[in-house]
Amino acid sequence: MMIDIPPGLILILGALIVPFLKGYLRGVFLLALPILSSFILYNLPDGSHFAITAFGQHLELLRVDPLSRIFGYVFLIAIFLGIIYSLHLRTIEEHLSGLIYSGAAIGAVFAGDLISLFVYWELTAISSVFLILARRTPEALAASMRYLIIQVGSGVLLLAGLIIRWNETGNITFDHIGLESVGGVLIFLAFGIKAAFPLLHNWLQDSYPQATPTGTVILSAFTTKLAIYALARGYAGTEELIWIGTIMAIFPIFFAIIENDLRRVLAYSLNNQLGFMVVGIGIGTELALNGTAAHAFSHIIYKALLFMSMGAILHRTGTVLASELGGLYKTMPFTSIFCIIGAASISAFPLFCGFISKSMILSAVAYEGHYWVWILLLLASAGVIHYSAIKVPYFAFFANDSGKRPKEAPLNMLIAMALASILCVGIGVWPSSLFYILPFEVNYIPYTESHILSQLQLLFFSALSFAVLIKLGFYPVQSKSTIIDTDWIYRRLAKAVVVLITNVALTLHSNLFEVTILRARRLVDQLYKHHGPQGILARTWPTGSMVLWVAIFLGIYLLLYFIKNI
Amino acid sequence: MSDNFTEDKISNSTGWLAKKINSSKIIWLLSLICVFLFVAEFFVHRHAEMGVDEYIGFYGAYGLIGSIFLVFLSHQIRKLLKRPEDFYDD
Amino acid sequence: MHLPALQVVIPLIAAALCALFRHYFLAWFITILASWLSFAIAILLLLQVMSRGVISYELGGWVAPIGIEYRIDLLNAFVLLIVSGVGAVIVPYAQKSISQSIEKSQQSWFYSMYLMALTGLLGVSITGDAFNIFVFLEISSLASYVMIAMGPDRRGLTAAYQYLIMGTVGATFIVIGIGLLWAMTGTLNLYDLAQKIPLIENSRPVLAALAFLTVGISLKLALFPLHLWLPNAYAYSPGVASAFLAGTATKVAIYLLLRFFFTVFGGVEFFQSTPLPEILFVLSLLAMFAASIVAVFQSNIKRMLAYSSVAQIGFITLGISYATEIGLTGAIAHMFNHAIMKAGLFLLIGAVMFRLGSVKIEDMAGIGRKMPFTMAGFVILGLSLLGAPGTVGFISKWYLALAALQEGQWWAVALIVAASLVTMLYIGRVVEVAYFREPTVKVDQLREVPSSMLLPSFLLVGAAVYFGLDTSLSV
Structure with a gap:
């Protein structure tokens, strides 16, 4: 009998061992992980397997049903293919990030509640960004930051939605959600960003083409399909x-x-x-x-x-x-x-x-x-x-x-x-x-x-x-040309608007910037004056004044308690 | 990157597809297949799913006209959206 | 079973033995035995309380309320666990650390004092007798003064002196409060007091007693702005003492606050009828921000951590000020978590001090490469301090945020998050120096500290992660 280890966790934990392996051994190990994980998944019966209680909530870390199982399988196939495809690489950053990323996506697919879904959701965002960064070009760096902001933003929406939903219903299991409530709409938007809904889509075309050759292969499999799974489950x-x-x-x-x-x-x-x-x-x-x-x-x-x-x-x-x-x-x-x-x-x-x-x-x-x-x-x-x-x-x-x-x-x-x-x-x-x-x-x-x-x-x-x-x-x-898409809104329009506002502000008040900087500097100075090593709040005080404080407080408390009584 | 290229042993002629005659051949071949598919419809029992597809040749006509329409629209959109390659570089 | 008595008596006797034998290694050995024994007892007591409910133990067979009663419910069993746990973990660490900073002939005194402090803190937590609380509080305080004065820095002397004055003022206030209560009710037993006070709770002497107790305890728990003694006391004492005091002393004071307000003075309703929740709320917020910002500007990392303690205490009292179930859960959880985190951080910084001989942040440039484990532990605990998910810090802040939400205070949630961001600033500052700067010549020659120092620290790091994932104990 196999132990009930979440299949995604095997990939994530396995990734931590990868840096210590070299050469063929590493290749074999990398390939063994998804195989082992599939084997475990194959042997897992339907149902909830790995439940813990945290935040006063019942968290189902491993809920297997037919819908999650098929996504689990195909994710494992995808990472397996992705690993073979990247075996020629001598650096490990893409392997590491790919393993953690896929592990997180698989974990998310088997998450039975919204809180664990959220944790894995953010983990996919953070781990995958290295697949873009590994290209090591300035464009890739810029694209990866835009990607990260949007992905993490999706996670934040999900968190907000789940908190509101929790307040409304007291229930965080991840089943049908629907659009009837505010929380449901927020979660819908969070899923929609990852699923690249129209007008929310551009992160995909912006970032995937900037990733490394192997990175794009791995990226293409998980994020959006995770969102498809989530939509199929919730909406x-x-x-x-x-x-x-x-x-x-x-x-x-x-x-x-x-x-x-x-x-x-x-x-x-x-x-x-x-x-x-x-x-x-x-x-x-x-x-x-x-x-x-x-x-x-x-x-x-x-x-x-x-x-x-x-x-x-x-x-x-x-x-x-x-x-x-x-x-x-x-x-x-x-x-x-x-x-x-x-x-x-x-x-x-x-x-x-x-x-x-x-x-x-x-x-x-x-x-x-x-x-x-x-x-x-x-x-x-x-x-x-x-x-x-x-x-x-x-x-x-x-x-x-x-x-x-x-x-x-x-x-x-x-x-x-x-x-x-x-x-x-x-x-x-x-x-x-x-x-x-x-x-x-x-x-x-x-x-x-x-x-x-x-x-x-x-x-x-x-x-x-x-x-x-x-x-x-x-x-x-x-x-050779650039085709603009909705990224124009944040890469050009937003910039233009900022520049416009700045220009207007400058003409209205030519030294606005100096004043702002002066203010900011004054604020820091002020903070430093009170909070810095010699500041009033950080200085080593004479014992007498400490005692004075005590006396003042005693007075205040006495007064307040007595007033309450009158 | 130079080591990524093999010696150019094959004659550096332009590709087979690029030759005028060959590209015409392909169009003829495709047309032939299309005609065949169109004729085949008379012999295959069709059950329409939506009503409109019970007209003979609906799928073929729709594919042809639809894709020409898409390309035509793309041309217009391209005029609107095309920018120099270094548009976002500052 | 005499476990409740043994809990206090074992470290007390061990302290005497240390002073008697005056041999540095023997003293350490006795200390380690005693501290782990009391940890084991604390675990047993907690298990007993969990399975059988409140334990009442009459000292010497005298029946309460005349005799002294030790009374253990879930709350103080938990505090006992924190105190003895932190105490037990740091002793193995202490041997190396102390042998460097204190002369051999003095070491047995240090251990003796350490055990006295442990006795005092355990005693305060376990006893059900108001005067007994004062006695044990004084025992622990006196021992702490000595420990701080033994620090490698000569400023430790003034710090100890200030702590002495302030501690004594606090203790005096507490004893005045207790005295007033005794005068009014004729009893010193906390649970007997709880019966009698509601009848006379609006009389002036009782209110005066409450005021004295409030100020005295606030002083002990370093509630802003009565925290002024704390930074120096923590900064200039030996590393082990900092870790022990930061992990336990203020926590016990918080326990006293909870005990007096919620047991003796008739619970939540009374608490909310006083202006205390509002005052506590404002002071907590002030502490969270002012002390955190001060911490950002510190150059001495121990002082930085000390200010951070003041800020974290703000988080705890914030939870108390809500006086709701979730708020108190958050406060108690944060008390537990902060004990783990701060003790661990001070131990790790003690390790840095052990090798580097300095705790100035600038001197630590590039140290992450030379002492990878130490700094990795620091980063993990730092993350926990700012409340990253997967660590203990997250759990308690989550509850605090929930408590604020329950009151409909969205803005308070925003403030909690903002204060955590300030935490990120000062932790980030250390990380930046430790990892992203080129090592100085001095740092370049450093080695990792011996495992006897690393292991205890990592026990706490592990606990911080473990309890961050498995929250069944602290919640």
């Missing part, structure tokens, strides 16, 4: 989510079509795929939730695969700008094939994993009769072909020859990509293997003649349009 069937999800599925397409940085293209498509899942949660039927869980599962794998192929290119050539690449299939044939498999999966090509899961969500939408949502999601599916499935492999590996002749990706990266590809195809061919671990019983048949035909029509006609548009030169030319 299943919330109508608002249907429209939020639909908008999420559509609007990133435009950005993805015109964006030049291929990892940022993938980040936008990540956002669009999340939209499908959010719609599924909003629908909230068993089929829809199954579809969401299945889509999250396959999405983690194929998105990691796509980021891995782009990471390999970044690793070899130092760039992933579409305008700088092209013709790489000649020297990186394997990477090209794996990338195409990932692309086929994301575009939901039959026999690939995306087909199964996306079909479930679309069917769930259709069964519930959400006509316009269905039409728009179909448009989004067609769009995926353009910007993600064809654009990424096309501009990287084919298109106009850039003259770059990089080596094939390192062996460990190829192995990781191969494993991910096998999973993509395996799930696509044998969907029952995935259905087996879905939260609800599945009565869904993905492969019907009619369905395959419709999907193929959609895919090939879109592909045709891509080819024609490229041929006619109407497809947006990929060139």
Whole structure:
């Protein structure tokens, strides 16, 4: 019998041992951790296993049910692939941060109450930022700080929400929450930030493309899918989510079509795929939730695969700008094939994993009769072909020859990509293997003649349009540029507003700054005068004056007690 | 980074795809597949999920028109949002 | 079972033995035996109280209220545990530390005094007799004065002198208060007093007694602004003594405050009918901020920690001022936690002193690299002090915040958080110097301290983390 150790904790504790290991031993140890953890998870029966009492509350640190189990499994697969992919690294910071990050995400998935969820929630934010910092460029540093602020902000919202909810209901178990109360809305926003809701999304496109090649692979798996899990747990069937999800599925397409940085293209498509899942949660039927869980599962794998192929290119050539690449299939044939498999999966090509899961969500939408949502999601599916499935492999590996002749990706990266590809195809061919671990019983048949035909029509006609548009030169030319998104609000507008206000203030009162600084300095001086080593509050007082204080206080107390009595 | 590049043994000709004839071939091939898929619809039993998809060729037409529409809109959006590469650098 | 008597008698006899044998090692050995024995007894007592409820022990078989009664309920069993626990942990540490700072011939005196102080503090906590409280308080105070005066710094003498005066004033006030109560009721037994006082609680002598007791105890627990004796006393005494006093003496004074207000003077209703909650509330907030800010500007790290103690006491009394269940839980939890944290911090700084010979913050540049364990412990306890989740400090601040919320005082929560941020400033200052500055030549030659000093410190560090995660004991 296994002991009930939370699977996430194994990764976190294991990470603490990693610095003491070297060479092969470290590699073996790194790979053993997720395997051990999966084994434990496999042997854990459903139910609550690791409950403690703290803050006068019953904390469930390990609550296993079908919904959390499937996310647990796919997170473990993701970190396993991520570790293989990063085995070539000699530095350990990415391994460490990846392990703790994934451990925290897994811990959060199995958290049965909001307080432990909050702790893990913040831990994912703090541990993951090192994956961006490890790139060691000034842009990465700046992006990581923006990322950290937004992520921690999400945690603070969650904390505020949970305290208010606790006050309202006296209950902190993490089950259905709903939008009926203030606390519920705050928690919803906290989840929404991490799930990259429209207008709250930009941290994702801002930070992921700045991370290291391996960092992006790991990042892409956890944060947003943790949020999807949390939404599915707390807000299943919330109508608002249907429209939020639909908008999420559509609007990133435009950005993805015109964006030049291929990892940022993938980040936008990540956002669009999340939209499908959010719609599924909003629908909230068993089929829809199954579809969401299945889509999250396959999405983690194929998105990691796509980021891995782009990471390999970044690793070899130092760039992933579409305008700088092209013709790489000649020297990186394997990477090209794996990338195409990932692309086929994301575009939901039959026999690939995306087909199964996306079909479930679309069917769930259709069964519930959400006509316009269905039409728009179909448009989004067609769009995926353009910007993600064809654009990424096309501009990287084919298109106009850039003259770059990089080596094939390192062996460990190829192995990781191969494993991910096998999973993509395996799930696509044998969907029952995935259905087996879905939260609800599945009565869904993905492969019907009619369905395959419709999907193929959609895919090939879109592909045709891509080819024609490229041929006619109407497809947006990929060139070095910056596409502004909502980050403009805090990176430019906010700055401009601050500058404007400052200028106005300066013209009104030309020496406002000097005065402010003078004031601040005076305040510190004042503080120092009273609180500094020689200050009135810190000085060693003569004994006499101490006694005087005592006498004064005695007087005050006597007076007050007597007054009370009158 | 130079050690990351292998000797350029392959002739430095432009890629196979970049050649005009080949790219035309691909378009023809795709068109052929599309026609085939369109014709196949007469032989496959279709059950519509939403009503609108019972029209023959709905998915194909929607895919074609939808994606052209998306690209067209992207062009407009790009005009609005495109900035120089060093936009955020100060 | 005579456990309650043994709790006090063992350290008392051991103190006499130390003074008798006057051999430094033997004295240390006796001390370690006695302190661990009393720790064991305290644990047993706590277990007994938990399982069987209040223990009443009549000393010498004289029946209360005429005889002296030792009476142990959950609260003072808990205080006994804190005092004897801190006492037990620091003795193994003391041997190395003391052998450096005090001459061999004097060492047995130090141990003797230490045991006397322990006796006194345990006695105050265990007894149910008001006059007995005064006696034990004086025993512990006198012993503390001597310990402080034995410090390596000559300023320790003046510090001890000031502490002597202030302590005596405080004790005198307490005895005046007790005397007045005795005059009015004719009894000294706390529980007997509790029966009789409500009948006459609004008479002037009783109110005067209350005022004297309030001021006397405030002085003992260093409630702002009656804290003035404390910084020097802690700063210039030997490291072990600082740790012991910081961990226990003020906590026992807080216990007295709780005991007098909530047991003797008829509990929460009476407490709230006096202006004391408001005064306590304001003074607590002042302490939290003023003392913390003073701590930020200190250059001597022991003084810094001493001021931080004053601030932390502010947190405790803040919880008391709410007089709600959550508030008191927070206060008692913080009392426990602060004992662990501050004792641990002083031990670690004692370790720095042991190697570096200085406790100036500037002299500690880069010390984190040379004494990694010591400074790591310091960082963990520092985090706990500012209330980082996963450490004990978080638990008690959480409860204090809840207590404030219960009263609807959102702004008080903000103030608690703000005061914790100031804590971060002074801890951060030390961390910055210790880790991010290049080591000076002197620091470069340092080694880590011996394990006999590290282990006790890390016991406390471990406790700070353990009780931060498993809160069943302190809550």
